[in-house]
Amino acid sequence: MLKIEAHAKINLALDVLGKRSDGYHQVEMIMQSVSLADTVTLTEVPGDIKVTASEARLPCNSDNLAYRAAALLRDTLHIDKGVAIHLEKRIPIAAGLAGGSSDAAAVLKGLNQLWQLGLSMDELMRLGAKLGSDVPFCVSGGTMRAYGRGELLEPLPAMPKAFVVLAKPFVGVSTAWVYRNYRPAQVKQRPDIPAMIASLGKGEYDGIASRLCNVLESVTIPAYPAVAQIKKLMSDYGAASLMSGSGPTVFGLVADRVQAEKIAVQLKQEVKAQVYVAETVTKVGEEDGEALIAD
Numbered sequence: 001m002l003k004i005e006a007h008a009k010i011n012l013a014l015d016v017l018g019k020r021s022d023g024y025h026q027v028e029m030i031m032q033s034v035s036l037a038d039t040v041t042l043t044e045v046p047g048d049i050k051v052t053a054s055e056a057r058l059p060c061n062s063d064n065l066a067y068r069a070a071a072l073l074r075d076t077l078h079i080d081k082g083v084a085i086h087l088e089k090r091i092p093i094a095a096g097l098a099g100g101s102s103d104a105a106a107v108l109k110g111l112n113q114l115w116q117l118g119l120s121m122d123e124l125m126r127l128g129a130k131l132g133s134d135v136p137f138c139v140s141g142g143t144m145r146a147y148g149r150g151e152l153l154e155p156l157p158a159m160p161k162a163f164v165v166l167a168k169p170f171v172g173v174s175t176a177w178v179y180r181n182y183r184p185a186q187v188k189q190r191p192d193i194p195a196m197i198a199s200l201g202k203g204e205y206d207g208i209a210s211r212l213c214n215v216l217e218s219v220t221i222p223a224y225p226a227v228a229q230i231k232k233l234m235s236d237y238g239a240a241s242l243m244s245g246s247g248p249t250v251f252g253l254v255a256d257r258v259q260a261e262k263i264a265v266q267l268k269q270e271v272k273a274q275v276y277v278a279e280t281v282t283k284v285g286e287e288d289g290e291a292l293i294a295d
């Protein structure tokens with residue numbers, strides 16, 4: 001049996017560079033893992049793939065990304081083994097935090113170990129790209145520049161430790177809908193990604209916090225005013241704030257845990273949202289032995 005922590009991600013910067021002929025958008029992003037995580041438990045069983053989840057509204061059939069990750073490994077490598085996958089969900093669903101992608105990445109990494117497949121991180125990331133654009137990042141974790149449709153990654157210097165308040169209003173946002181409705185003309189500000197990378201290189205928290213920028217806010221905010229409301233409250237409380245991915249979750253960065261806890265308490269009083277306090281995490285995965293826990 002294996003237990004794996006599947007971490008959520010936030011996008012510190014997200015730019016859309018154009019639309020591709022395959023329907024996806026060319027993006028450039030800076031992605032960061034945070035400590036909020038689902039726990040994925042893998043147990044070898046005879047037969048097929050079975051998925052259970054703590055969250056009743058999650059599909060447990062082949063629509064579940066964790067199921068699809070296991071099926072992809074079985075089909076690609078012609079493996080005739082079964083696995084029971086249990087998802088203890090903590091990452092809110094359809095939130096812009098890559099919850100499903102992270103579960104899928106955890107299954108790829110976990111089954112690589114449980115089924116002794118010997119796949120490299122690179123091979124796992126390539127397989128992950130078949131499941132979704134965010135999956136390769138979730139396989140590697142840490143702080144990364146992502147480009148292409150988001151599946152191509154370049155490691156960046158780790159973000160200095162920061163505390164992250166996450167607030168998800170009670171709406172689910174479809175990533176496909178957000179990209180479909182993206183109009184460059186509606187974008188007021190685009191991220192300065194080279195400058196943010198320079199700040200990461202110097203370990204300058206302020207340089208990173210002052211450059212948070214996500215062009216997809218131009219689609220999600222007009223449709224879901226709660227996002228703007230939460231962003232404003234976070235800034236009023238002293239956090240550098242931004243919508244993560246396609247939303248609707250807004251994150252606020254602060255350097256101090258006590259301040260993060262205070263902001264979370266204030267937000268819970270003022271807005272209808274699921275609120276969490278997390279922190280940035282450096283590279284997750286097998287290398288540091290942190291993510292895979294064998295029983």
Ligand SMILES: C[C@](O)(CO)[C@H](O)COP(=O)(O)OP(=O)(O)OC[C@H]1O[C@@H](n2ccc(N)nc2=O)[C@H](O)[C@@H]1O
Pocket residue numbers: 011014023024025026027029096098101131132133134135148149150175176179180245246
């Ligand atoms: C918004 C982000 O979460 C930021 O990290 C990602 O760009 C989205 O990653 P994801 O949820 O893994 O997305 P996918 O499952 O690959 O794609 C979902 C849908 O979003 C759209 N999509 C996604 C990624 C991309 N670069 N361009 C797109 O247009 C496509 O319509 C696609 O059908």
Ligand SMILES: Nc1ncnc2c1ncn2[C@@H]1O[C@H](COP(=O)(O)OP(=O)(O)OP(=O)(O)O)[C@@H](O)[C@H]1O
Pocket residue numbers: 058059063064065066087092093094095096097098099100101103104134173175245246247
């Ligand atoms: N294991 C899973 N956990 C969460 N959602 C899943 C999972 N498998 C499939 N899904 C489906 O995927 C959709 C998006 O869920 P998810 O939580 O991954 O969104 P997200 O955080 O917006 O992802 P991203 O940031 O990668 O766009 C939901 O409609 C959900 O039903």
